[in-house]
Amino acid sequence: MKQEFEEKEIYSEKSSNIILNMIKDAKNNDEKLLDLNFKQIKKLPKEIGNLTNLKKLDIHWNNLQQIPKEIGNLINLEHLNINDNKLQKLPTEIGNLGNLQFLDISNNQLQKLPKEIGNLGNLQLLDISNNQLQKLPKEFGNLINLRELYINNNKLQQLPKEFGNLRNLENLELNNNQLQQLPKEFENLSNLQKLWIIKNNLQQLPTEFGKLINLNFLKLNNNQLQQLPKEFGNLINLQDLELNNNQLRQLPKEFGNLINLKNLVLNNNQIRKLPKEFGNLRNLQILNLNNNQLRQLPKEFGNLKNLKNLNISKNQLKKLPKEIENLDNLENLNINDNQLQELPKEINQLINLKILDISNNMNIKGTVQLSNSKLENLNIENTNIDEFIVPSDNKLRYINIKNTTLKSLPQSICNKIYSMIIDHSYSTKEDLFKKLCTQ
Secondary structure (H helix, E strand, C coil): CHHHHHHHHHHHHHHHHHHHHHHHHHHHCCCCEEECCCCCCCCCCHHHHHCCCCCEEECCCCCCCCCCHHHHHCCCCCEEECCCCCCCCCCHHHHHCCCCCEEECCCCCCCCCCHHHHHCCCCCEEECCCCCCCCCCHHHHHCCCCCEEECCCCCCCCCCHHHHHCCCCCEEECCCCCCCCCCHHHHHCCCCCEEECCCCCCCCCCHHHHHCCCCCEEECCCCCCCCCCHHHHHCCCCCEEECCCCCCCECCHHHHHCCCCCEEECCCCCCCECCHHHHHCCCCCEEECCCCCCCCCCHHHHHCCCCCEEECCCCCCCCCCHHHHHCCCCCEEECCCCCCCCCCHHHHHCCCCCEEECCCCCCCEEEEECCCCCCCEEECCCCEEEEEECCCCCCCCEEECCCCCCCCCCHHHHCCHHHCEEECCCCCHHHHHHHHCCC
C-alpha cells in the first residue's frame, strides 16, 4: 500500500513537471493554443497566468478541484474548456476574461457562480450543465451576447428576472432542474429558436410566453402543466413541439394557429377532447396522442392530409370519424387499446398505409377486410377477429395474431408463412400452418 502511494506521488510530481514544461514552452513560443486534456492534473500551476497572449485553453477531463486566480491574467483568451473536472467554485478573477466567447464548465461540482461572471460580456456560448447550481446571480443578465446557453441537470428552482436581458439567445436548454415557473421577463428572449425545459416542475406558462414568436423547436415534456395559455397560439413558427408527460386536460382553440407544426407529441396527458381548430394543423407529419382520455376525434381531423405517423392508442375511442379516409399520406396508424366497435371501412382508403395496429380492441369481431396492398405490418392481437381478408398481392411480412379467434388465414398468407414473422400462441409455425391453413 505504501509503495502504491509513493508511486502515485512520483507520478503526480512527474505530471506537474510535464505541465510546467508545457506552459514554459507555450510562453517561449508565444503559442495561442494550449491543450492540457487528459493529463490527470489535480492542480493547475499559477504559471498558467504567464500566457497572456493565449486565445484557447482546453483542460477538460482532469481532476482539477480549483482554478488559480492567475487565470484572470489571460485577458486575450477567447475559448476556455474546463468540463469534466471536480471544480466546486470559480475564482472571481474569471471575470477578467473580457474577450471570452466560449466557456464550458459543465460536469463539475459547482454550487454557485461568482457574480463576476457577468463581466464576460462577449460570451456567445456558455455550458454550465451537470453541476449543482441552485440559483444564478442577477449579474448573469449581463451576458447579452449569449447565443447558446446550456444549464441542464442542475438544481435551479427559479431564474432571475434579469434572465430576460439575454435577448440574443437562440438555443436554450434547461432540462432536469426544479423550475416551478418562468419569469414574465422570459418574453424578452425574442430571438430564441430552440428551447428545452424537460423534466422540471412547471405548472403553468406565463401569458408572455406567447411572445417568443421565433421559436421553431420547443420541448416541455415531463412537467406538471395543466393548461396552456391562449397566447400559446402565437408561436406560429413552431415546427417541432413536445408536451408529453404533463397533466393537460384540453388544448385552447388558438392551438390551431400553429399551422407550421410538423411534429407534435402529446402522449401521456389527460386530454379528453380536441378543438375543431386542431384540423388547421395541415403540415403535421407526426402526431402522437397515445395515453390520453380522448372519446372522439373531430371531423376536421381529416384535414391533416400530410400525416405520415399517427398514434392514438390507449384512449377511449369508440369510433373514428369517416373523414380519416382523407389521410392518404398516412403510413403508420396505431389505434390499439381503445374501445372501437369495428374497424372503419374508410381505413381501406389509406392507400399508403404500411403499418396498422388495432390490437387490444376486444369489441372488434367477425370478418375484417383490408384492401391496402402496401400493408406490411398488421397487429390484431387481443381482438375477436375470426377472419381477415387481404389482397392476393399483399406485401405483409409481419402479423401478430396472438389471442384472436381466427379460424383460418388467407391463402396468400399461407403461401409465404415460412418466410413471415408471425407472433402466435402455437408452439411452431408448422402447428399454426396445420390449424389455420388447411381449412
